[in-house]
Amino acid sequence: MVLAKGEVSEVKGLMLRGGRSVGGRYVADWRTFRPVVDASKCRKCWLCVMYCPEGAIGRGEEGAVIDLRFCKGCGICANECPAGAIEMVREE
Amino acid sequence: MTEFDVMPGNKAVAYGVKLSRVEVVPIYPITPQTTIVEYIGEFIANGELEAEYIQAEGEHSAMGMAIGASLAGARAFTASSSQGVAYMHECIAQAPGYRTPIVMAVANRTLGWYWALGPDYSDIMPELNLGWIVLMAESNQECLDTVIQLYRVAEDPRVLLPAMMSLDGFYLSYSYEKVLIPDQEVVDEFLPPYVAKYPVDPTISDKWPAPGLPPALHTTYRRLFEEVLGDAKRVIKEVDEEFREIFGRGYGGLLEEYKCEGAEAVLVTMGSMTTAARRAVDRLRREGKRIGLVKLRALRPFPKEEFRRIAEEVNVIGVVDRMVLHGTGGGGVFADLKSALYSLEERPKLLNFVAGMGGDDISVEDFMAMGRKVHRVLETGRVEREVEFVEHPLPPSRGPVPMEKMPIYPSSGGCAGCGASIALRNILDVLGLNTVVINPPSCATVNYSAQVSVPWVLANYAAGPAYETGVFRAYRIKGKTGRIAVIGFSGDGGTVDIGLQALSGAAERGESMIWICYDNEAYMNTGVQRSGSTPLFSRTTSTPVGKLWRGKGQRRKNMVLIMAAHRIPYIATASIAYLPDLRRKVKRAAEITAAGRGLAYIHIQQPCPTGWYFPVDKTVEVARLAVETGAWPLLEIEEGRLRINFKPRKLKPIGEYLRLQGRFRHLTEEEIAEIQRVVEEDWRSWLELEKMGKLPWY
Numbered sequence: 001m002v003l004a005k006g007e008v009s010e011v012k013g014l015m016l017r018g019g020r021s022v023g024g025r026y027v028a029d030w031r032t033f034r035p036v037v038d039a040s041k042c043r044k045c046w047l048c049v050m051y052c053p054e055g056a057i058g059r060g061e062e063g064a065v066i067d068l069r070f071c072k073g074c075g076i077c078a079n080e081c082p083a084g085a086i087e088m089v090r091e092e
Numbered sequence: 093m094t095e096f097d098v099m100p101g102n103k104a105v106a107y108g109v110k111l112s113r114v115e116v117v118p119i120y121p122i123t124p125q126t127t128i129v130e131y132i133g134e135f136i137a138n139g140e141l142e143a144e145y146i147q148a149e150g151e152h153s154a155m156g157m158a159i160g161a162s163l164a165g166a167r168a169f170t171a172s173s174s175q176g177v178a179y180m181h182e183c184i185a186q187a188p189g190y191r192t193p194i195v196m197a198v199a200n201r202t203l204g205w206y207w208a209l210g211p212d213y214s215d216i217m218p219e220l221n222l223g224w225i226v227l228m229a230e231s232n233q234e235c236l237d238t239v240i241q242l243y244r245v246a247e248d249p250r251v252l253l254p255a256m257m258s259l260d261g262f263y264l265s266y267s268y269e270k271v272l273i274p275d276q277e278v279v280d281e282f283l284p285p286y287v288a289k290y291p292v293d294p295t296i297s298d299k300w301p302a303p304g305l306p307p308a309l310h311t312t313y314r315r316l317f318e319e320v321l322g323d324a325k326r327v328i329k330e331v332d333e334e335f336r337e338i339f340g341r342g343y344g345g346l347l348e349e350y351k352c353e354g355a356e357a358v359l360v361t362m363g364s365m366t367t368a369a370r371r372a373v374d375r376l377r378r379e380g381k382r383i384g385l386v387k388l389r390a391l392r393p394f395p396k397e398e399f400r401r402i403a404e405e406v407n408v409i410g411v412v413d414r415m416v417l418h419g420t421g422g423g424g425v426f427a428d429l430k431s432a433l434y435s436l437e438e439r440p441k442l443l444n445f446v447a448g449m450g451g452d453d454i455s456v457e458d459f460m461a462m463g464r465k466v467h468r469v470l471e472t473g474r475v476e477r478e479v480e481f482v483e484h485p486l487p488p489s490r491g492p493v494p495m496e497k498m499p500i501y502p503s504s505g506g507c508a509g510c511g512a513s514i515a516l517r518n519i520l521d522v523l524g525l526n527t528v529v530i531n532p533p534s535c536a537t538v539n540y541s542a543q544v545s546v547p548w549v550l551a552n553y554a555a556g557p558a559y560e561t562g563v564f565r566a567y568r569i570k571g572k573t574g575r576i577a578v579i580g581f582s583g584d585g586g587t588v589d590i591g592l593q594a595l596s597g598a599a600e601r602g603e604s605m606i607w608i609c610y611d612n613e614a615y616m617n618t619g620v621q622r623s624g625s626t627p628l629f630s631r632t633t634s635t636p637v638g639k640l641w642r643g644k645g646q647r648r649k650n651m652v653l654i655m656a657a658h659r660i661p662y663i664a665t666a667s668i669a670y671l672p673d674l675r676r677k678v679k680r681a682a683e684i685t686a687a688g689r690g691l692a693y694i695h696i697q698q699p700c701p702t703g704w705y706f707p708v709d710k711t712v713e714v715a716r717l718a719v720e721t722g723a724w725p726l727l728e729i730e731e732g733r734l735r736i737n738f739k740p741r742k743l744k745p746i747g748e749y750l751r752l753q754g755r756f757r758h759l760t761e762e763e764i765a766e767i768q769r770v771v772e773e774d775w776r777s778w779l780e781l782e783k784m785g786k787l788p789w790y
């Protein structure tokens with residue numbers, strides 16, 4: 001199983017997980033489509049925040065904000081947004 | 093005419109099984125063995141092999157079934173790897189005594205100590221000294237041929253022992269090579285049907301293999317087994333020789349010597365590494381080094397006499413081991429060889445290289461370096477270091493993105509659109525940082541365990557609820573009940589199949605912890621095999637759709653009722669489409685377990701685009717349709733009171749849900765109607781149970 005790298009500990013031969021060995025995973029290069037939010041349409045229901053499998057969407061002042069470092073471009077947010085505020089556009 | 097095809101090692105094994113006309117195939121998936129299961133399943137589904145095919149609920153059962161079938165007189169085959177072999181161990185130990193000539197393929201993978209998928213022989217190591225024959229394959233052709241040879245050897249009345257064939261995971265299991273497929277008639281002549289002499293069949297025999305022996309006979313029978321294994325050496329050689337005469341290729345019987353003429357030193361290798369070692373020896377020979385190669389084929393019975401003969405001709409032997417005997421300082425084959433040569437008057441010098449553990453690649457250059465070291469001993473006559481570990485630096489990779497602490501960090505290695513991720517993020521968002529996750533092997537292990545900041549314990553597959561119980565009890569004795577949320581997070585396989593025994597125990601004992609099954613309705617991590625939770629007619633890789641099969645032939649287990657039979661305080665189903673409902677249920681489970689009231693069980697349906705074959709943006713849509721059609725009712729049972737949480741006035745037709753998914757694409761209108769009938773029947777039963785107020789057995 002390819003697990004993320006761990007941290008070597010003070011105990012000889014014991015590998016650790018946690019601490020700084022975990023964090024966000026950069027996946028921007030996975031995408032073929034990119035979600036684009038039209039803030040003027042966003043009703044701030046935050047459904048996309050809950051449904052995004054990657055935890056890549058935040059609650060911004062103006063509406064949903066997507067951290068594209070973590071987005072795989074699955075399109076669930078666009079599919080679920082009741083206001084049609086998210087559109088998937090092909091990556092260049 | 094002999095056909096050929098380009099195929100991976102696992103398919104070559106499956107062809108060996110088909111050509112051997114195996115009659116019973118009990119099996120359980122694990123990487124890198126899984127596709128053996130799938131190829132055999134396809135042969136059977138298409139009517140190319142007539143055999144009983146059983147996907148067991150765990151490897152212990154798979155080997156148990158193989159023993160039962162073999163005892164009853166059928167030719168049986170199974171296959172596994174790593175954790176699976178270890179889980180079989182108890183049954184593996186009994187097979188030789190029962191004299192069941194089972195053939196088992198082991199696609200090697202390191203045994204969990206630290207988990208990895210790559211091969212080494214730590215998985216077969218604990219099985220070596222139980223009386224099985226163990227042969228190693230170097231190529232895909234050898235895999236196919238060895239399966240056939242092994243049935244001849246195992247079923248030979250002079251032997252009558254089970255036999256293992258080891259093929260290196262990935263290097264052989266998934267790598268494509270040209271393989272000749274022998275003619276069935278020729279194989280039939282080489283390998284006649286198995287006729288058990290003393291089957292457990294009252295219509296044939298009134299005697300059967302005894303389960304026990306009086307202590308006074310144990311030592312005697314151990315000696316007899318050593319004699320039988322000695323005879324097995326002769327049989328292995330004879331069978332390989334006969335095979336060579338008929339099929340035009342052989343493998344040297346117990347071992348094969350390569351460029352050993354005039355050699356004063358040899359390297360000993362085994363399995364797929366041998367191919368790179370051959371190239372290194374070719375080059376060293378060209379450099380004028382007097383070095384040869386011995387490929388060890390039979391790990392058991394160990395070819396002691398052959399090695400003694402070789403030892404008389406060479407001055408140095410270097411053993412390349414992919415197996416460490418911890419506590420002895422070196423490798424397993426090295427220890428065997430050393431003890432085999434000890435009583436010789438004149439012994440060659442011995443060196444041991446431990447290499448390739450966990451699938452670390454051993455390159456031609458590595459073998460060149462080992463060959464040179466062996467040669468240096470030849471020149472100097474001195475061994476400076478007896479055992480050397482051949483190590484490589486970690487290749488660079490992108491590290492995690494540092495972030496402010498949260499229970500689970502963004503993104504993962506999981507598939508785009510994975511519903512399990514939606515479930516896990518919402519669960520941890522509700523429970524917060526004081527949570528510990530116990531997780532049996534699954535997609536979640538591979539993809540999400542590296543994303544959390546809360547402790548995440550990888551449990552062995554059958555023992556998730558047991559590991560969790562241990563954690564819970566430790567907290568309890570330390571007075572911490574209720575301060576830390578203890579959750580099991582498991583796939584359906586780890587819950588309804590292999591984990592069910594441990595879960596049932598925990599439920600009945602009233603362990604006050606949460607068990608969450610995220611149900612993608614198949615074994616996804618190993619490539620979509622059926623589970624006890626796979627719905628009727630669903631296509632999976634172990635319930636393929638073929639001439640004879642229409643996907644899974646059975647309905648799924650009703651886990652809610654199974655858990656209710658334990659009278660636990662809280663049971664709920666949930667869906668990733670209904671997150672407020674899901675989050676409320678997780679919170680309720682946390683309250684109940686914090687109060688020490690017993691086990692809380694939450695079963696979440698989680699559509700999986702990869703295994704259900706639908707577009708990745710439809711995960712939530714599919715989940716919603718499952719609820720709206722009644723395929724996945726949302727309900728909860730608190731202290732025996734059942735409540736249906738979502739009750740549409742009319743269920744949508746099931747076709748709306750099924751048609752979105754590739755796993756149901758093969759369904760006929762009649763089959764869809766059958767599913768509709770089953771769904772409605774279940775729905776009515778839930779309504780009736782709800783009306784009862786309290787379930788009768790609470």
Ligand SMILES: Cc1ncc(C[n+]2csc(CCOP(=O)(O)OP(=O)(O)O)c2C)c(N)n1
Pocket residue numbers: 121122123151175176179533534535536552553554582583584585586587612614615616617618623
């Ligand atoms: C004893 C044992 N047998 C088999 C395996 C291989 N294995 C790892 S994950 C897995 C399937 C997981 O299926 P499930 O529990 O449904 O979780 P999913 O991957 O679908 O999320 C299997 C069979 C193992 N790790 N241990």
Ligand code: SF4
Pocket residue numbers: 035051052053054055056057066070071072073074075076077078
């Ligand atoms: S496209 Fe998928 S991963 Fe990207 S923000 Fe939307 S839901 Fe999240």
Ligand code: SF4
Pocket residue numbers: 506507508509510511512513535539612616617699700701702703
């Ligand atoms: S196979 Fe399915 S369950 Fe596993 S990570 Fe992919 S989408 Fe998720």
